[in-house]
Amino acid sequence: MKYGPDIALVASLIGEPARANMVLALMSGQALSAADLAREAGVTPPTATGHLAKLVSAGLLAARKQGRHRYFEIAGPDVGQAVEALIAVAARAGHLRARSGPKDEAMRHARSCYDHLAGRVAVEMFGHWMASGILCWRGGALHLTRKGRDFLGARGIAFDALENGKRPLCRGCMDWSEKRHHLAGSLGAQILEMTVAKGWAARERNLRTVSFSRRGEENFVRWYSQPLAG
Amino acid sequence: MKYGPDIALVASLIGEPARANMVLALMSGQALSAADLAREAGVTPPTATGHLAKLVSAGLLAARKQGRHRYFEIAGPDVGQAVEALIAVAARAGHLRARSGPKDEAMRHARSCYDHLAGRVAVEMFGHWMASGILCWRGGALHLTRKGRDFLGARGIAFDALENGKRPLCRGCMDWSEKRHHLAGSLGAQILEMTVAKGWAARERNLRTVSFSRRGEENFVRWYSQPLAG
DNA sequence: ACAATAGTTCGGCTACGATCAAACTATGAA
DNA sequence: TTCATAGTTTGATCGTAGCCGAACTATTGT
Numbered sequence: 001m002k003y004g005p006d007i008a009l010v011a012s013l014i015g016e017p018a019r020a021n022m023v024l025a026l027m028s029g030q031a032l033s034a035a036d037l038a039r040e041a042g043v044t045p046p047t048a049t050g051h052l053a054k055l056v057s058a059g060l061l062a063a064r065k066q067g068r069h070r071y072f073e074i075a076g077p078d079v080g081q082a083v084e085a086l087i088a089v090a091a092r093a094g095h096l097r098a099r100s101g102p103k104d105e106a107m108r109h110a111r112s113c114y115d116h117l118a119g120r121v122a123v124e125m126f127g128h129w130m131a132s133g134i135l136c137w138r139g140g141a142l143h144l145t146r147k148g149r150d151f152l153g154a155r156g157i158a159f160d161a162l163e164n165g166k167r168p169l170c171r172g173c174m175d176w177s178e179k180r181h182h183l184a185g186s187l188g189a190q191i192l193e194m195t196v197a198k199g200w201a202a203r204e205r206n207l208r209t210v211s212f213s214r215r216g217e218e219n220f221v222r223w224y225s226q227p228l229a230g
Numbered sequence: 231m232k233y234g235p236d237i238a239l240v241a242s243l244i245g246e247p248a249r250a251n252m253v254l255a256l257m258s259g260q261a262l263s264a265a266d267l268a269r270e271a272g273v274t275p276p277t278a279t280g281h282l283a284k285l286v287s288a289g290l291l292a293a294r295k296q297g298r299h300r301y302f303e304i305a306g307p308d309v310g311q312a313v314e315a316l317i318a319v320a321a322r323a324g325h326l327r328a329r330s331g332p333k334d335e336a337m338r339h340a341r342s343c344y345d346h347l348a349g350r351v352a353v354e355m356f357g358h359w360m361a362s363g364i365l366c367w368r369g370g371a372l373h374l375t376r377k378g379r380d381f382l383g384a385r386g387i388a389f390d391a392l393e394n395g396k397r398p399l400c401r402g403c404m405d406w407s408e409k410r411h412h413l414a415g416s417l418g419a420q421i422l423e424m425t426v427a428k429g430w431a432a433r434e435r436n437l438r439t440v441s442f443s444r445r446g447e448e449n450f451v452r453w454y455s456q457p458l459a460g
Numbered sequence: 461a462c463a464a465t466a467g468t469t470c471g472g473c474t475a476c477g478a479t480c481a482a483a484c485t486a487t488g489a490a
Numbered sequence: 491t492t493c494a495t496a497g498t499t500t501g502a503t504c505g506t507a508g509c510c511g512a513a514c515t516a517t518t519g520t
Binding site: 016018043044046047050051067068069 | 477478479480481482486487488
């Protein structure tokens, strides 16, 4: 008897609506408590405990105990990628669910997706960078052009350091609400981090929403859209 | 009430063992009949009919009627990617299943994976190309180096034409049986096609097994391992 | 026309797993 | 200590979905 990877086990874990909601809630990259996840999933705490135990023991989520809380997060980038791939299939095939999509207007405007910026703001930045030749598709993968490197260098992004991990520097990620790509990968993460560090936007507690101040958003748009001098 | 992609629906379809076996059997890229898939999945024809109807109506499989047969195949590359991502998670987390892995020695040796070559032969080629600097990981993505371009150019692979699709030129794909990467992407597909075209190997009917002739395998190994003159 | 094969529909059986209430343990606060 | 909150365990209930046998339709071959 030979063995292969048991994708049915993994898929069936994600295939239960309550668990899928939990995993999706964690896709922002934030760790959430068991009670938060119970609420997200629309089930009672005992039920949530059961689901979470399965997800952790299967290696999809990681748990960390802190005082009387237990915080959960996505166990690894492979899990995130699998979920994103499932999102892509579901979106293409037109399967929508009623609960827990981008919840409201604020969330559609700007939110975090795993660890990078998503929503209308992010999609617009992406479109602008494609149009001005900072990013391009080559061989199905997203690339930072030479012009893009100059551009980011001039704006103080140390993309050299970002490029050494196993993680792609830039990757296209399908935006749920806008149905167009936005920027993921380590560069995408870096940009969200910078946006928060500069005080242009704040990540809401326990929510995927990212709230830009009026001034912050203007600055951000200027930051990504101002052409290189020379 | 807002809407988002229903990943639970998609995942639960793949999450049923019989259906997962069907989908995995189709990952070779070949179309299989309903009866073939029933056998693959270990269920009776009526049960298979039910599963296939669900998979087709959900947009995961495509069906084509031919005479009194109905042939099924993976509906699109996004589905293939989702399955591959699930394989990666399952493999990393160590979830194995008893049924229907790489079935026998021949299959472990060489088989097709979606549309490219997999198995020991493919993993060895991949390792050789990494070691000799034809391929390299950069920023988490697999790249064909300049040296690799020369190398393939000299061997008559028109990789320029391959590079224009939305599909990546080269991508690492985790090998089930060998637990190391092999080469996927349009280049990987092209190589499998060439291998068959040159008569070095043949794809078995209705099976993922790829059988190399003794002579063919020697030629293939020579083809990929002979260093560039000069 | 007849038989053979591929696939489907129907009906009923069965089992698994999601769910919750209630009782319990563990941590932190007053 | 005592109370409150976070999380877990237990046990029982209940729906759903997978499964098959039998009967049916459709296509091909003789």
